[in-house]
Amino acid sequence: MQGLVCDGDGIAMVKLTSAPKVFVVFGATGQQGGAVVKLLTSDPVFRKEYIVRAVVRDPTKESAVALQELPGCEIVQADLDDKASLYPALKDAHTAFLVTNSIFDERLYEREYAQGKNAADVAVEVGLEYLIFSTLSSVRKISSDRFTKVWHFDVKHDIEQYIRSLPFASAFIAMGCFMQNLTNALKPRPVGDGTFEIATSMSPDTRLPMIDATDVAVFVAAILRDPEALQGRNLHAAAELRRVEELAEIVSSVSGRITWYRQLPETDFRAVLEGMNPFFAEDSTEMLGYYEDFGYFGPDMEKLIQPSVNRDYGTLRSVEEFVKELEF
Numbered sequence: 001m002q003g004l005v006c007d008g009d010g011i012a013m014v015k016l017t018s019a020p021k022v023f024v025v026f027g028a029t030g031q032q033g034g035a036v037v038k039l040l041t042s043d044p045v046f047r048k049e050y051i052v053r054a055v056v057r058d059p060t061k062e063s064a065v066a067l068q069e070l071p072g073c074e075i076v077q078a079d080l081d082d083k084a085s086l087y088p089a090l091k092d093a094h095t096a097f098l099v100t101n102s103i104f105d106e107r108l109y110e111r112e113y114a115q116g117k118n119a120a121d122v123a124v125e126v127g128l129e130y131l132i133f134s135t136l137s138s139v140r141k142i143s144s145d146r147f148t149k150v151w152h153f154d155v156k157h158d159i160e161q162y163i164r165s166l167p168f169a170s171a172f173i174a175m176g177c178f179m180q181n182l183t184n185a186l187k188p189r190p191v192g193d194g195t196f197e198i199a200t201s202m203s204p205d206t207r208l209p210m211i212d213a214t215d216v217a218v219f220v221a222a223i224l225r226d227p228e229a230l231q232g233r234n235l236h237a238a239a240e241l242r243r244v245e246e247l248a249e250i251v252s253s254v255s256g257r258i259t260w261y262r263q264l265p266e267t268d269f270r271a272v273l274e275g276m277n278p279f280f281a282e283d284s285t286e287m288l289g290y291y292e293d294f295g296y297f298g299p300d301m302e303k304l305i306q307p308s309v310n311r312d313y314g315t316l317r318s319v320e321e322f323v324k325e326l327e328f
């Protein structure tokens with residue numbers, strides 16, 4: 001595109017500039033998508049290069065309204081469950097960041113797969129050039145079908161394979177275990193004697209590749225800086241590999257509150273979760289068994305996360321830094 005600019009003497013001249021590209025962000029009101037919107041609207045280089053189109057289901061929601069106030073950010077109403085709504089969302093777009101959603105019921109796999117396929121199929125139809133997908137490993141494959149009910153992992157791997165078969169460029173970010181889990185599933189709970197515990201069915205030595213969910217933006221930035229080199233790659237995102245018992249130790253040392261890790265018998269752990277949601281219980285119990293026996297990203301986990309742990313893609317928040325900001 002040609003644009004008029006002024007040089008230092010105020011003389012108008014014609015210079016070749018390129019028009020900003022439309023970057024569509026799914027899950028824009030959530031942790032990962034929200035961080036990608038923040039990156040694209042705050043980084044001086046990306047701000048010039050992209051117009052952000054943030055996908056929201058309800059534009060009147062507070063978090064959606066807040067997005068409209070960001071410079072260079074427009075919002076569009078669409079729903080991944082409704083393919084027709086995705087045409088206006090992806091029209092004329094150059095790049096998109098896609099995160100799909102796991103709802104723990106009997107339709108988890110089918111629904112989430114359809115979400116990924118809807119977005120990817122529309123992307124082909126409208127001529128999208130580059131898709132970045134937040135993926136995960138195939139637990140079924142890595143465990144040779146020993147664990148077959150970790151649907152929210154398997155479905156992302158299967159969506160990734162589908163996206164790879166399509167005629168546009170793509171790159172993938174496999175997110176480690178969110179540090180934000182320390183505020184829910186791995187939250188230290190009071191035990192009644194002034195101390196706290198993190199209790200799951202994993203052995204205390206199970207290692208987790210920990211990542212702040214919002215640090216997904218670091219990996220998106222790395223892909224945007226070098227899209228051709230990273231095309232087709234799967235960046236495994238982890239700031240550090242920690243034994244689950246170490247997480248409790250970090251909470252103790254940072255917060256001053258004595259926190260233990262306790263391994264629960266699997267049946268007890270499952271029973272607690274089943275009271276809340278049987279599908280979540282099934283998926284979660286198998287997932288933790290898989291972490292313990294095969295590793296979050298499988299047997300090559302250490303090698304896969306090495307570039308991320310080495311900070312090759314950029315600076316990442318450590319568990320200690322994350323815990324320092326938590327209010328217990």
Ligand SMILES: NC(=O)c1ccc[n+]([C@@H]2O[C@H](COP(=O)([O-])OP(=O)(O)OC[C@H]3O[C@@H](n4cnc5c(N)ncnc54)[C@H](OP(=O)(O)O)[C@@H]3O)[C@@H](O)[C@H]2O)c1
Nearest residue numbers: 027028029030031032057079080081100101102175177178
């Ligand atoms: N917890 C972990 O350790 C971990 C690790 C790796 C990957 N993951 C995966 O991360 C994903 C969640 O990502 P997140 O934490 O960034 O999300 P999040 O904070 O839970 O937010 C979900 C986002 O998705 C949007 N959304 C929900 N349903 C939608 C639909 N049908 N169509 C369009 N948008 C929809 C929501 O928008 P609205 O404002 O419209 O509701 C919201 O922006 C899950 O799939 C999970 O499996 C989790």
